[in-house]
Amino acid sequence: MVxxxxxxxxxxxxxxxxxxxxxxxxxxxxxxxxRFKGGGNTRRIVFSVPLIFAFPFxxxxxxxxxVGIAAVFDGHSGSEASEMASQLxxxxxxLHIYFLLDATFSKELTGKLPNSLMHLYDLDSQRFQxxxxxxxxxxxxxxxxLRAIYDIDATFTKEASTRKLDSGSxxxxxxxxxxxxxxxxxxxxxxxxxxxxxxxxxxxxATLIELYRERKRNQDSSPSRFSDLKLEHRTGLMRFIxxxxxxxxxxxxxxxxxxxxxxxxxxxxxxxxxxxNGQLAVSRSIGDLTYRSYGVxxxxxxxxxxxxxxxxxxxxxxxxxxxxxxxxxxxxxxxxEVKNQTSFGAGVPSYCSISLADCLxxxxxxxxxxxxxxxxxxxxxSNLDWES
Numbered sequence: 427m428v429x430x431x432x433x434x435x436x437x438x439x440x441x442x443x444x445x446x447x448x449x450x451x452x453x454x455x456x457x458x459x460x461r462f463k464g465g466g467n468t469r470r471i472v473f474s475v476p477l478i479f480a481f482p483f484x485x486x487x488x489x490x491x492x493v494g495i496a497a498v499f500d501g502h503s504g505s506e507a508s509e510m511a512s513q514l515x516x517x518x519x520x521l522h523i524y525f526l527l528d529a530t531f532s533k534e535l536t537g538k539l540p541n542s543l544m545h546l547y548d549l550d551s552q553r554f555q556x557x558x559x560x561x562x563x564x565x566x567x568x569x570x571x572l573r574a575i576y577d578i579d580a581t582f583t584k585e586a587s588t589r590k591l592d593s594g595s596x597x598x599x600x601x602x603x604x605x606x607x608x609x610x611x612x613x614x615x616x617x618x619x620x621x622x623x624x625x626x627x628x629x630x631x632a633t634l635i636e637l638y639r640e641r642k643r644n645q646d647s648s649p650s651r652f653s654d655l656k657l658e659h660r661t662g663l664m665r666f667i668x669x670x671x672x673x674x675x676x677x678x679x680x681x682x683x684x685x686x687x688x689x690x691x692x693x694x695x696x697x698x699x700x701x702x703n704g705q706l707a708v709s710r711s712i713g714d715l716t717y718r719s720y721g722v723x724x725x726x727x728x729x730x731x732x733x734x735x736x737x738x739x740x741x742x743x744x745x746x747x748x749x750x751x752x753x754x755x756x757x758x759x760x761x762x763e764v765k766n767q768t769s770f771g772a773g774v775p776s777y778c779s780i781s782l783a784d785c786l787x788x789x790x791x792x793x794x795x796x797x798x799x800x801x802x803x804x805x806x807x808s809n810l811d812w813e814s
Contacts, residue, residue, distance in 0.1 A: 471499045471512040472743070472800040479523055481563045482531070491563050494602035495519075496802040498615045499712075500745040504593030507713035510582050511595050518574035526566045526573075564731050567603055571610055572726065575599075579712045579724040586715050594706070594714030597726070598672060600743055602804070606733050607741070610726040611672040613708040616749060617729075620666040620740040620758035666739060666758035666765075671729050674746070675710035677702045682709040691720030734806055739765075740782070741804040747797030748790045760789050761803070 474496045480488035497515060501508030559565065575597065585591065596613025609617045673679070677686055677693040678700035686693055686702055686709055694704045701707050706717050712724050740761055748757065760778075764785055767774045775792075778785035782803035790799055 471501070471508045472497065472745075472802050474802050474804070475516065477516075477520070479520075479563075481527070481566075489563070491567075491603055493567060494804065495599065496602075496741065496743045496804055497597070497599040498743050498745055498800055498802065500596040500613065500615050500747075500798075500800070502594055502707075502711075503714075504591060506586070506589075506591050507582055507593040507595035507711075510585065511578050511597055511712050514578050514581060515574060515599070518577050519570055522570035522573040522577075523566060526570055530562070530566070561604075561731075564603060564606065564608075567601060568608055568728070568731065571599065571601060571608070572728070575610065575612070575712075575724070575726055582713050583715060586713055591713070592716060594708075594711040596708060596745070597712055598743055599726075600671075600741060600804075602734070602741070602806075606731045607671075607729075608731045609671045609729040611728075612675065612710045612712060612724060612726045614674040614676060614746040615672070615744065616674075616746065616754070617671040617741065617743045618754050618757065619669045619671060619738055620742065620761050621669060621735075622664060622737040622739050623667045625663050625665060666762040668754040668758040670754050673727060675708050675727070676700055677706075677709040679709070685709070685723070686721035689719065689721030691717070691722075738806050741806055742786070742801065743804075744786065744801040745797070745799055747795050747799035748786055748801055750790065750795040750797050751793035752786075752790050752795075756789075757786055760785060 474494070476492060476494045478490050478492050481491055482488050495516070497512070499508040499511045578597075586593070596611075596615040598609065598611040598613070598615035598617050600617050601608045607619075611617065675682055677683055683693050691702050692704075693700055693702060695701065696704050699707050702709060702717055702722055703720055706714060706722060709721070710723050710725065710727075714722055740758075742757055742761075744757075761782060763774050764778045764782060767778075775785075775788065777788045782805075783801040786801045786803065787799045
């Protein structure tokens with residue numbers, strides 16, 4: 427049986443999978459803050475949880491693989507889709523890991539699954555090792571996530587058809603395992619990395635000019651790191667650089683528009699926002715049954731496993747409302763200010779002392795974002811040397 431240990435206060439039912447609660451503090455990778463802002467009849471649901479799966483390896487003992495999961499489900503036209511997706515994700519993900527291990531070992535090794543996966547150590551070690559790629563557990567985690575997303579949408583589709591539900595939801599899900607990161611996204615919720623980087627004096631000067639222009643555009647006269655940068659840029663400076671890990675599934679994106687039009691739909695703007703058939707602002711989603719025949723799909727776009735490196739500091743997963751008035755680089759700039767507030771504290775608002783997620787949500791709110799907002803911020807720095 428797959429052993430799964432949960433470090434979280436979230437109530438999660440894992441049917442058919444053993445779960446062992448560990449009272450010790452969670453590892454730093456899941457020292458994650460969740461923050462919501464807004465109201466209305468839709469829900470922005472975020473959660474984070476670390477799980478430990480024991481994968482059988484030919485070393486005589488199973489290998490514990492710590493999997494960090496951060497997810498945002500941004501609902502629209504009702505809360506049913508986002509609620510169901512958030513409730514089912516961990517169940518389906520864990521179960522598909524179990525099913526994939528069953529299928530893998532019964533096919534590749536014995537022709538049938540042993541009474542317990544723990545018995546796999548008794549199999550011929552060389553035969554076992556030759557049967558599987560080195561990172562087979564990462565392949566299984568990826569496939570389990572994709573199958574979980576498919577099943578979530580299928581389950582909601584059945585429910586929505588029965589209850590005549592119109593709701594839909596985005597889904598952006600990040601997995602961290604063995605010092606690597608994978609992101610699957612549907613819709614326009616975002617995931618991004620903030621990575622530390624040294625800028626040469628010339629690059630720092632360009633940064634300073636851009637910050638000056640931004641402050642002028644925003645008519646921002648508040649104290650900020652701008653004055654400190656003026657002193658620093660001559661010798662270069664350290665800062666966070668943003669790397670966006672997802673691409674928005676908006677219907678005006680060329681490949682998305684082609685699919686919508688090929689299915690008989692059309693894209694037009696309403697209230698300045700491109701929409702499928704003049705209504706739906708995303709071209710991929712969970713649910714939204716009305717638009718399925720017009721090219722709206724639930725297939726996620728995946729950024730495959732990539733290694734996290736020493737300068738990767740924060741992973742941010744958020745609803746699109748955070749970036750209604752902010753750029754992705756603005757989010758990383760704010761996190762840098764908070765990280766260095768002992769030196770550059772004048773421009774850091776008091777709400778940033780609550781949590782990094784609160785900091786991003788309230789920064790976006792103060793900048794004028796009118797949408798509901800949710801964010802997860804994952805500190806990465808201390809987790810690169812883990813041994814699963």
